[in-house]
Amino acid sequence: IIFSRCPFLKPPSSSGMMRRTIAASPRLVTQARGLTYKTRLNDLFFVLNEVHGFPAHYAKLGNEDATPDTVQSIITEAAKFMETALTPIYQAGDEGCVFKDGEVTTPKGWKEAYLAYREAGWAGLSMPQKYGGQGMPASLGLVRSELCGAANSPWGMYPGLSMGCMETILLHGTDYLKDTYLPKLTSGEWTGVMDLTESQAGTDLNQVKTKAIPAGDGTYRITGEKIFISCGEHDMSDNVIHIVLARLPDAPPGTRGISLFLVPKWLVNENGEPIKDKKNVFVSGIEHKMGIKGSSTCVCVFDNSVGWLIGQENKGLKHMFTFMNLARIGTSMQGIGTMELALQNSVPYTRERMSMRALSGTKEKDKPGDRIIWHPDVRRMLLTQKALAEGGRCLLYRLAKAADLFFTAKDEKTAARFEDEMGLYTPVLKGFLTEHGIEAAYYGQQVYGGHGFIKEWGMEQIARDARISTLYEGTTGVQALDLIGRKILTTKPPMKLLNGYIKEVLNFCWSNMSDAKMRPFVIPLARHTAEWWARTATLAVKASKDREIVGSGAVDYLFYSGYMMLAHQWALMAKAAQKKVGSATGDDKEFYTAKIQTAEFYFQYILPRVERHKRSMMVPSKTFLKVNEDWICHVE
Secondary structure, eight states: OHHHHOGGGOOSSSOGGGOOOOOOOTTTTTSOOOOOOOOOHHHHHIIIIIISOHHHHHHHHTOTTOOHHHHHHHHHHHHHHIIIIIGGGTGGGGGOOEEETTEEEOOTTHHHHHHHHHHTTGGGTTSOGGGTOOOOOHHHHHHHHHHHHHHHHHHHHHHHHHHHHHHHHHHHOOHHHHHHHHHHHHHTSEEEEEEOOBTTBSSOGGGOOOEEEEOSSSOEEEEEEEEEEETSSOSSSSEEEEEEEEBOTTOOSGGGGOEEEEEESEEEOTTSOEEEEEEOOEEEEEOOOSSOTTSOEEEEEEEEEEEEEESSTTOHHHHHHHHHHHHHHHHHHHHHHHHHHHHHHHHHHHTTOBOSOOTTSOSOTTSSSOBGGGSHHHHHHHHHHHHHHHHHHHHHHHHHHHHHHHHTOSSHHHHHHHHHHHHHHHHHHHHHHHHHHHHHHHHHHHHHGGGGGSGGGSHHHHHHHHHGGGTTTSOHHHHHHIIIIIIIISSSSTTHHHHHHHHHHHHHHHHTTTOTTTHHHHHHHHHHHHHHHHHHHHHHHHHHHOTTHHHHSHHHHHHHHHHHHHHHHHHHHHHHHHHHHTTOOHHHHHHHHHHHHHHHHIIIIIGGGHHHHHHHTTSOTHHHHSSOGGGSSOOO
């Protein structure tokens, strides 16, 4: 029933939520067309205003500039920019960057798009006015970045990484570093990147070998090589500011001996301008990749490079987590962007492609076949894309509220509370949403059939570009270990963060149990949430006897948690939609109806996936470890 009645995917000629009509012409179904993207502003404002109450949230923050009208205008203009400046150059970016004589040239049109982005002031949207920013809440910057991730995620990495660089300097840098580097970063004249990985040190930063030698004048000399540095060199800005992990001469071993440094590509003079004959960071090459080819992935060489300490000596990893966590949140937005882009380019094709007849009988007798949107299996894939994209967006904006409260906290205790809240969401957002971005891209290719494998149609590029999102900033397995280990089992007391979230969900369920329209959502949500808590406690007990089960069950636990968190968000959206659907008319009524029906789809079709994960995470680790490694793949 859900498959056939959702207005968003209705076969009739009315455009529905996509607000476009595609003629069912044989020419259209055989001729490839480029990818398109248009921000679904009604969905964004529904989540921001009606589900999560951002107008009241901004009022409590005391940000006088973040009025409802201003916020709406900013998001609307951001959407226009992404649609007109970034989407048209997305597929062209697949041609990749060019490396020559130590310099990187980005794809055609990318530099010009960045200049327009910079001149419009988007780079400093949520940065303090003191450094030339607009002083808007951090959450508004996340919304802008989400739109960028859908319109052109590889391009979005350049300004996206700059945000992490700016926040790291803002929170941990000296006044000199803030005054020297933040104004240019805020304006977008300069960009920033993080340099962690070395050939022998990826996830395990214990093995970092890059050296930092004090120069005696307050600066350090950095020597070493970093690999996989996204956006480490390009032609879009006048300077690239590297945030680098390195070791001091007397540093203790392991991660306790890592410090953090700011190292500019070009040294700057007293006026803060780059000195073009004093290049400080060199690039020896760029990687040739499966996807995100427009984003340069560099090998960066530091040869006695001048650097400045950020924060305290030997506390670099702690300080770098500011950058890393923002990068992980940014990567989760790539997951949402992949889902959205795949969905928006899947639906029109299914509404024009004709193939076979509906199982219940011919629907379009005047055509050689019924359009494939009539087929339930196609609806399954489209609705899965929709449910994951919209649920993921809702969860991201929930984290965005916590980010605002963290950055505006008046004391360390309050800041720590919201940092913990963000910490619980972050590995789920990064690990769960990127994995399901790949699933949404896969469904996009499936919907297109053979055309999904052909470059001109664009669906295969979405799939290739999405693949990296589950790898960088920590693989899904690493995110899962962070969730179950650092955020669940080793908190003091254990499960502290989860207990707070469980309480929030159950309170929502109990407060809506008397509403007959909400019972189909809150009854299963309450039951699953209580079981989630109980199975987490059981896993903790098992881990006390079988330490390796934390690793063998981690990814299943992350997926289990992700589906539960999205169920909560869909219940919140169902509640908000039910408040309005009765009095709404026209497209608004269709919108709210589709929200409720998609919530039903999520609870009836997607949420049952937890049944497998909650069992799989309990499988003893010996099941995985008892097979002799020589016989996992034995070749004579």
